[in-house]
Amino acid sequence: xxxxxxxxxxxxxxFTGYTELRAQQNSNRAVAMLNGSxxxxxxxxxxxxxxxxxxxxAYGFASSxxxxxxVEAIAQIVRAASQNASFLDRHVQRGxxxxxxxxxxxxxxxxxxxxxxxxxxxLGMVDELDSYIAERFPKLLSRRVFARVLNMEKLLYTxxxxxxxxxxxxxxxxxxxxxxxxxxxxxxxxxxxGGYGNFPEKFKHAxxxxxxxEKQYELLMKxxxxxxxxxxxxxxxxxxxxxxxxxxxxVGHTVEADFVQTGSVxxxxxxxxxASDKVSLVDIAHTAFGELAPxxxxxxxxxxxxxxxxLIENGILTGYMHNKxxxxxxGHSPNGNAxxxxxxxxxxxxxxxxxxxxxxxxxxxxxxSVEDGYFMTDMNNGQADSTxxxxxxxxxxxxxxxxxxxxxxxxxxxxxxxxxxLKTADMVSDTVxxxxxxxxxxxxxxxxxxxxxxxxxxxNVGGRA
Amino acid sequence: MKKAFEVKDKAILDAAELVLAGIKAVGADExxxxxxxxxxxxxxxxxGKISMVRTVFSDKVSIKLLKDKRKGTVNLNSFDPADIKQxxxxxxxxxxxxxxxxxxxIAELQDNASFSSGxxxxxxxxxxxxLTDLLADTxxxxxxxxxxxxxxxxxxxxxxxxxTNGVRLSEDQGLYQLSNMFMAKDGxxxxxxxxxxxxxxxxxxxxxDSDRVRRVLDxxxxxxxxxxxxxxxxxxxxxxxxxxxxxxWYVGDTYLQDGAMISGTSPWKDKLGEQVASPLVNFSLVAExxxxxxxxxxxxDGYVAENMPLIExxxxxxxxxxxxxxxxxxxxxxxxxxxxxxxxxxxxxxxELIAGVEKGILLGRFSGGEPSPAGDLSGVAKNSFLxxxxxxxxxxxxxxxxxxxxxxxxxxxxxxxxxxxxxxWLLPWIRVKGVTISGK
Numbered sequence: 059x060x061x062x063x064x065x066x067x068x069x070x071x072x073f074t075g076y077t078e079l080r081a082q083q084n085s086n087r088a089v090a091m092l093n094g095s096x097x098x099x100x101x102x103x104x105x106x107x108x109x110x111x112x113x114x115x116a117y118g119f120a121s122s123x124x125x126x127x128x129v130e131a132i133a134q135i136v137r138a139a140s141q142n143a144s145f146l147d148r149h150v151q152r153g154x155x156x157x158x159x160x161x162x163x164x165x166x167x168x169x170x171x172x173x174x175x176x177x178x179x180x181l182g183m184v185d186e187l188d189s190y191i192a193e194r195f196p197k198l199l200s201r202r203v204f205a206r207v208l209n210m211e212k213l214l215y216t217x218x219x220x221x222x223x224x225x226x227x228x229x230x231x232x233x234x235x236x237x238x239x240x241x242x243x244x245x246x247x248x249x250x251x252g253g254y255g256n257f258p259e260k261f262k263h264a265x266x267x268x269x270x271x272e273k274q275y276e277l278l279m280k281x282x283x284x285x286x287x288x289x290x291x292x293x294x295x296x297x298x299x300x301x302x303x304x305x306x307x308x309v310g311h312t313v314e315a316d317f318v319q320t321g322s323v324x325x326x327x328x329x330x331x332x333a334s335d336k337v338s339l340v341d342i343a344h345t346a347f348g349e350l351a352p353x354x355x356x357x358x359x360x361x362x363x364x365x366x367x368x369l370i371e372n373g374i375l376t377g378y379m380h381n382k383x384x385x386x387x388x389g390h391s392p393n394g395n396a397x398x399x400x401x402x403x404x405x406x407x408x409x410x411x412x413x414x415x416x417x418x419x420x421x422x423x424x425x426x427s428v429e430d431g432y433f434m435t436d437m438n439n440g441q442a443d444s445t446x447x448x449x450x451x452x453x454x455x456x457x458x459x460x461x462x463x464x465x466x467x468x469x470x471x472x473x474x475x476x477x478x479x480l481k482t483a484d485m486v487s488d489t490v491x492x493x494x495x496x497x498x499x500x501x502x503x504x505x506x507x508x509x510x511x512x513x514x515x516x517x518n519v520g521g522r523a
Numbered sequence: 524m525k526k527a528f529e530v531k532d533k534a535i536l537d538a539a540e541l542v543l544a545g546i547k548a549v550g551a552d553e554x555x556x557x558x559x560x561x562x563x564x565x566x567x568x569x570x571g572k573i574s575m576v577r578t579v580f581s582d583k584v585s586i587k588l589l590k591d592k593r594k595g596t597v598n599l600n601s602f603d604p605a606d607i608k609q610x611x612x613x614x615x616x617x618x619x620x621x622x623x624x625x626x627x628x629i630a631e632l633q634d635n636a637s638f639s640s641g642x643x644x645x646x647x648x649x650x651x652x653x654l655t656d657l658l659a660d661t662x663x664x665x666x667x668x669x670x671x672x673x674x675x676x677x678x679x680x681x682x683x684x685x686x687t688n689g690v691r692l693s694e695d696q697g698l699y700q701l702s703n704m705f706m707a708k709d710g711x712x713x714x715x716x717x718x719x720x721x722x723x724x725x726x727x728x729x730x731x732d733s734d735r736v737r738r739v740l741d742x743x744x745x746x747x748x749x750x751x752x753x754x755x756x757x758x759x760x761x762x763x764x765x766x767x768x769x770x771x772w773y774v775g776d777t778y779l780q781d782g783a784m785i786s787g788t789s790p791w792k793d794k795l796g797e798q799v800a801s802p803l804v805n806f807s808l809v810a811e812x813x814x815x816x817x818x819x820x821x822x823x824d825g826y827v828a829e830n831m832p833l834i835e836x837x838x839x840x841x842x843x844x845x846x847x848x849x850x851x852x853x854x855x856x857x858x859x860x861x862x863x864x865x866x867x868x869x870x871x872x873x874x875e876l877i878a879g880v881e882k883g884i885l886l887g888r889f890s891g892g893e894p895s896p897a898g899d900l901s902g903v904a905k906n907s908f909l910x911x912x913x914x915x916x917x918x919x920x921x922x923x924x925x926x927x928x929x930x931x932x933x934x935x936x937x938x939x940x941x942x943x944x945x946x947x948w949l950l951p952w953i954r955v956k957g958v959t960i961s962g963k
Contacts, residue, residue: 092782092785092786093785093786093787095622095624095626095785095851096594096621096622096624097781097785097847098596099594099595099596099617099618099621100595100596100597100598100617101596101597101598101613101617102585102597102598102599103598103599103600104598104600105600105601106581106600115572116574116575117574117575117576118575118576118577119575119576119577119578120577120578120579120580121577121578121579121580122579122580122581123580123581123582123583123600123601124582124600124601124602124603126603138578139578142575142576142577142578143576145576145647146573146574146575146576149573149651150572150573152572176616176620177595177613177616177617177620178616178617178619178620181617181620181621182620185622199786199787199788200786200787200788202782202786236786236788236896243790243897244788244790244895244896244897245895245896245897246788246895246896289755289923289925289959289961290754290755290961290962290963291963316569316570316671317671319570319571320570320669320670320671320706321669321671321706321708321713322713323713325711326711384570402579402581404575404577438892438893439892439893441890443715443716443890443905444671444706444713444714444715444716445713445714445715445920447715447903447905447920447921449890449891449892449902449903449923450892451891451892451893452892453892453895468895468899469892469895469899469901470892470901470925471891471892471901471902471903471923471925473890473902473903473921473923474921475921501672501674518921518923518961518963520901520902520903520923520924520925520961
């Protein structure tokens with residue numbers, strides 16, 4: 059747990075002008091086994107302190123490793139940030155006023171999850187899962203089992219009097235299985251387990267996951283006998299994982315207010331129909347459907363209390379995600395989207411937990427409604443563009459023929475223009491599931507949650523002719 | 524520049540010696556450490572203005588120790604002796620629970636050496652000038668370009684590798700790096716985003732003097748209004764150097780590096796010395812190159828780095844394996860850290876290379892999923908143009924390409940005379956035949 063030395067600094071020096079002062083510790087653990095060999099057995103801590111000072115609209119930032127009780131060391135960082143802001147202010151002379159101050163408050167979130175975790179616990183879990191796979195599925199060409207822990211702890215003081223101390227744990231196990239198809243070519247399928255919580259909480263017993271391993275192997279065998287998807291526009295049911303990444307990549311990025319200002323397609327579409335009226339999309343701050351979201355944010359790194367941000371309501375684009383500066387420019391309220399990854403990173407406009415809200419259709423009815431198309435169940439990465447065009451990789455899916463699931467398909471990619479695709483969404487399932495292993499890249503990495511129901515759309519499939 | 528071993532910042536050496544003493548004290552058989560201290564200075568532009576100056580002071584220590592070939596690894600960012608001692612204990616405890624692996628080890632004793640390049644202290648005023656020049660030049664010559672962000676940073680780092688075999692290698696390096704993201708705009712119309720990243724050692728150079736930068740800005744400006752193509756066809760890809768870098772990383776990951784080789788999924792695992800690519804392909808990883816300042820003189824696992832060919836005249840000469848990966852597979856370890864790529868230029872002038880395409884795509888950027896272990900990949904052609912009857916015609920959107928990486932390397936039919944240089948890669952244009960291209 060981070061000790062609160064910032065309080066001592068504030069007592070002694072106070073703040074001069076708009077300042078955010080943050081101590082942060084990211085702790086990580088990684089254990090990886092490849093075909094039974096332990097290829098990674100590491101842990102790490104990245105700890106430090108940063109300050110961001112704003113003068114006349116010019117930002118100065120400084121950070122340093124070595125956060126401790128030395129108040130003078132903290133003061134040096136604040137001075138360096140202030141000097142950087144002064145350098146820039148001298149050059150640009152923007153003359154902007156400080157941000158409107160917020161009501162002071164103090165809160166803590168998630169600190170109870172900061173419990174010691176032994177590396178040996180991860181090693182034991184990975185070993186048990188790996189041994190099960192080796193024993194049960196001896197014909198695999200290769201297998202990889204990774205355990206990853208990323209715990210982010212932040213202590214923030216702002217010149218407005220906001221004090222926030224938060225701890226957000228994430229624990230995942232990745233299982234990769236590779237076999238060969240009839241041509242001797244390797245075919246792979248991976249699944250991610252776990253999510254929010256510390257490792258022993260999420261992974262109590264390896265046997266809890268054996269059934270999932272059996273299922274994954276069964277799917278891999280189907281995939282090995284699978285066919286390439288047909289290229290071109292197809293009717294596709296995107297299951298929750300894909301709907302979630304669609305929400306994040308294809309829509310979310312285009313309605314980040316910084317991207318909007320640069321010219322993303324989200325700008326001119328504000329207030330307009332961008333999706334079928336069955337589609338509503340929200341960036342959840344911390345709590346959804348009565349439960350904690352995968353990456354809960356209660357206070358962002360500018361000290362703004364976090365609230366849900368509606369983005370699309372019944373098909374109409376109604377909101378953007380903001381930091382303090384963009385919110386002021388647009389005349390909107392900031393809702394806590396300014397997030398930084400490391401202590402050495404400045405806050406950027408980031409998503410938290412983007413989610414398409416559930417509809418009323420049953421998945422089986424959706425499949426039954428498709429004469430010739432695909433049901434795509436897994437995703438492996440995604441990218442988006444300023445134009446709203448996006449792609450993501452699809453490592454698992456099935457043909458649908460005459461309303462019934464058919465053969466599995468091999469790796470493919472789907473792409474399209476987000477708002478065009480969402481306008482074709484004519485069925486939305488009634489069940490949301492979340493993924494909590496995603497890292498989003500935008501100058502810095504950041505953990506994000508993605509969720510959604512299954513949606514039926516028309517989309518371009520990058521199959522083989 | 525190579526010189527006798529020295530560490531300029533004594534705190535780095537002290538931290539390393541403390542780690543090695545700790546490794547011996549806990550009873551480990553052997554161990555190694557990387558210790559570094561760096562200062563990063565960044566000037567950042569976003570949303571139409573130079574918005575931020577950022578300074579990051581950073582200390583890093585990574586520790587690996589082995590006991591009976593059982594490994595424990597810990598990373599921390601503190602030189603505080605108490606933190607270092609605790610980290611060694613944590614590594615020791617991690618090793619206790621680990622399974623032994625005969626392939627584990629550390630670099631063997633070799634001559635100690637140091638390398639030095641670049642400036643230690645950045646000139647912030649000069650960086651400011653370079654950024655404002657870039658903005659002004661772009662406004663004048665490419666008025667439709669809108670930068671989402673530009674970062675110019677200077678990073679000075681001194682790092683030391685030390686191990687219990689007595690190896691001591693250090694490197695101090697000062698480099699500038701420019702990164703950005705931009706698009707072209709006309710009213711409400713927007714191109715795809717694009718970027719160019721450059722690593723260099725002289726901030727006095729004008730960014731837009733580079734032909735590469737001008738080409739990328741110009742092509743993006745011509746992509747505001749795009750067209751779609753109907754149906755699918757099998758055609759040629761002309762891959763631009765920046766996009767080729769992306770493709771070559773996929774090649775490394777799928778065919779050449781530890782993961783694919785140890786797991787045995789690499790389709791090239793038994794192909795050493797065999798023809799895996801077109802005879803036009805000469806692909807190497809470099810540790811030293813007069814035009815590539817980003818090249819590092821140290822490998823990632825504690826050796827002085829050297830240049831290394833991967834593919835020569837289409838024949839697989841080396842894999843890109845860590846010391847561990849090499850021991851695991853019985854192959855040679857990579858001679859360098861693998862971060863700097865060179866694909867040798869060919870004999871076909873670019874104009875002629877394009878003129879030979881009946882129907883295909885000039886591929887500016889590839890937005891795709893990770894290739895499958897078999898090398899299958901598919902994705903969207905970004906910042907790309909249609910080529911018809913040897914001429915670059917209309918800018919495209921929503922076009923997908925699909926193929927197999929290995930097949931694509933074998934199907935390279937031309938490599939351009941011209942190359943582009945980012946400071947961390949030096950690459951030509953290549954033409955690949957027989958790729959599935961699909962539109963709406």
